[in-house]
Amino acid sequence: EIVLTQSPGTLSLSPGERATLSCRASQSVSSSYLAWYQQKPGQAPRLLIYDASSRATGIPDRFSGSGSGTDFTLTISRLEPEDFALYYCQQYDSAPWTFGHGTKVEIK
Amino acid sequence: QVQLVQSGAEVKKPGSSVKVSCKASGGTFSSYGINWVRQAPGQGLEWMGGIIPVFGTANYAQKFQGRVTITADTSTTTAYMELSSLRSDDTAVYYCARELGRYPFFGYWGQGTLVTVSS
Numbered sequence: 001e002i003v004l005t006q007s008p009g010t011l012s013l014s015p016g017e018r019a020t021l022s023c024r025a026s027q028s029v030s031s032s033y034l035a036w037y038q039q040k041p042g043q044a045p046r047l048l049i050y051d052a053s054s055r056a057t058g059i060p061d062r063f064s065g066s067g068s069g070t071d072f073t074l075t076i077s078r079l080e081p082e083d084f085a086l087y088y089c090q091q092y093d094s095a096p097w098t099f100g101h102g103t104k105v106e107i108k
Numbered sequence: 109q110v111q112l113v114q115s116g117a118e119v120k121k122p123g124s125s126v127k128v129s130c131k132a133s134g135g136t137f138s139s140y141g142i143n144w145v146r147q148a149p150g151q152g153l154e155w156m157g158g159i160i161p162v163f164g165t166a167n168y169a170q171k172f173q174g175r176v177t178i179t180a181d182t183s184t185t186t187a188y189m190e191l192s193s194l195r196s197d198d199t200a201v202y203y204c205a206r207e208l209g210r211y212p213f214f215g216y217w218g219q220g221t222l223v224t225v226s227s
Contacts (some may be wrong), residue, residue, distance in 0.1 A: 035214075037214075044218065044219060044220055045153065045205075045217060050208065050211075072131050087223065090153070090214075095167065098155065
């Protein structure tokens, strides 16, 4: 199965700063079949990005995804207070569909 | 607007089974995959399996093969996940999640169902 490694585990930033989250796959994810989710405490995950770089409906344009092959990035251009949360990547290229262990973006 | 509403929290004994439901409203139920993802306390997300209701055949993660059964009733637009031979490490929040399109990424999520396995 494809193992996704997210880094860093925790990102401590201030509102207004730029956040860069990494997701590295143990083998190439073809056709960029990679998604990003945001999860807040006590809530279900919310889809942010699919196909590595396509924003889901209603997602602000400060969220962007990039990458291909084994290296993918989620960028939040300017952190808003509501963006402090957990972020997961997920690959859907090869079953079983797998998730990374998450990056927590916390207020510095 | 698609909504997924799951059944309520459960407390189960080790060795027993649990069946969680996921009622869908809005959108087209039969054509899009419904998947089950679980999250143990303080842990990440784990895909268990999924089903496309119109086809009726489920796919499962190997880890859960033989212990999980996913079904869907198109007449009631409800999907089910049954997990048997429960262990303490099955304690988790179980989510149903619907695919947004043709591929298994998840644009719609249920609210989650906490299953606690304890003697």
